[in-house]
Amino acid sequence: MRLTCPLCGSRDRREFYYYGADTYLNRPAPDAPMAAWDDYLHLRDNPAGVTRDLWYHEQGCAQWLKVTRNTVTHEISAVELVAGPAAGGKGASE
Amino acid sequence: MPELIAKSAIDAGPVTKGGASLALMEPGPISSIALYAHGAEAGAKGLETLGLSFPAPGQSQENGAARILWTGRDQAFLIGAEAPAMEGAAITDQSDGWAAFSLSGAGVEDVLSRLVAVDVRLSAFAPGQVVRTGLNHMPMILRRASAEAFEIYTFRSMARSAWHELEEVMGQLAARGTLKS
Numbered sequence: 001m002r003l004t005c006p007l008c009g010s011r012d013r014r015e016f017y018y019y020g021a022d023t024y025l026n027r028p029a030p031d032a033p034m035a036a037w038d039d040y041l042h043l044r045d046n047p048a049g050v051t052r053d054l055w056y057h058e059q060g061c062a063q064w065l066k067v068t069r070n071t072v073t074h075e076i077s078a079v080e081l082v083a084g085p086a087a088g089g090k091g092a093s094e
Numbered sequence: 095m096p097e098l099i100a101k102s103a104i105d106a107g108p109v110t111k112g113g114a115s116l117a118l119m120e121p122g123p124i125s126s127i128a129l130y131a132h133g134a135e136a137g138a139k140g141l142e143t144l145g146l147s148f149p150a151p152g153q154s155q156e157n158g159a160a161r162i163l164w165t166g167r168d169q170a171f172l173i174g175a176e177a178p179a180m181e182g183a184a185i186t187d188q189s190d191g192w193a194a195f196s197l198s199g200a201g202v203e204d205v206l207s208r209l210v211a212v213d214v215r216l217s218a219f220a221p222g223q224v225v226r227t228g229l230n231h232m233p234m235i236l237r238r239a240s241a242e243a244f245e246i247y248t249f250r251s252m253a254r255s256a257w258h259e260l261e262e263v264m265g266q267l268a269a270r271g272t273l274k275s
Contacts, residue, residue, distance in 0.1 A: 012212075
């Protein structure tokens with residue numbers, strides 16, 4: 001398996017650390033009801049098909065990545081920076 | 095004030111085995127330049143005084159002894175020159191945290207291909223390109239300095255292991271070379 005990091009280009013899976021569903025990006029407000037926190041912390045879908053999860057480019061640029069992939073076909077359709085585009089460096093490497 | 099003696103990361107002399115040579119480098123000061131949000135313009139002004147600009151991902155620039163290597167999103171390492179006074183970025187002295195090696199010679203791509211999972215063949219990785227990846231299992235910043243020379247930067251605490259890995263591979267390749275006749 002390879003992921004195409006938007007900054008570093010195509011890299012081997014060994015460079016990345018898997019975190020879990022991208023639900024972690026949608027943190028409830030501190031005063032949200034218990035059910036919302038329970039959902040955020042514990043309840044996950046287990047789709048046969050397209051799923052989005054978080055990967056950390058540990059052995060590379062140290063960025064969190066949002067990966068859209070298909071659990072049935074193993075196709076990876078998108079890899080995006082959680083932090084958004086960089087300010088100084090221009091685009092991705094070739 | 096006491097005179098402090100700068101010591102190299104490891105006590106290792108230059109080694110040549112097969113078609114590759116490995117040597118310690120004295121890269122001079124190393125500073126991390128991490129741009130603040132909206133700091134690109136001010137940062138560029140500071141780097142201009144050294145005749146450099148902020149490198150694009152995977153790239154580096156050189157002006158005399160000073161070079162700047164892309165190391166991450168909005169982060170670069172300035173090597174070989176003191177960081178200029180600049181706005182728009184957090185500057186951190188990293189000089190004592192890194193060990194630098196030069197790996198050169200015709201066999202350099204064979205050595206690297208045994209330890210690096212990224213395609214850094216000479217045909218795929220142009221001079222000036224930079225990659226932050228693993229040297230076997232150690233974090234590394236790798237820069238192709240010229241036609242047949244690479245600069246390797248690893249954590250100073252891992253310098254001995256990094257040297258050992260490289261020297262071992264150079265020895266293995268040299269041994270293979272003797273079998274070919």
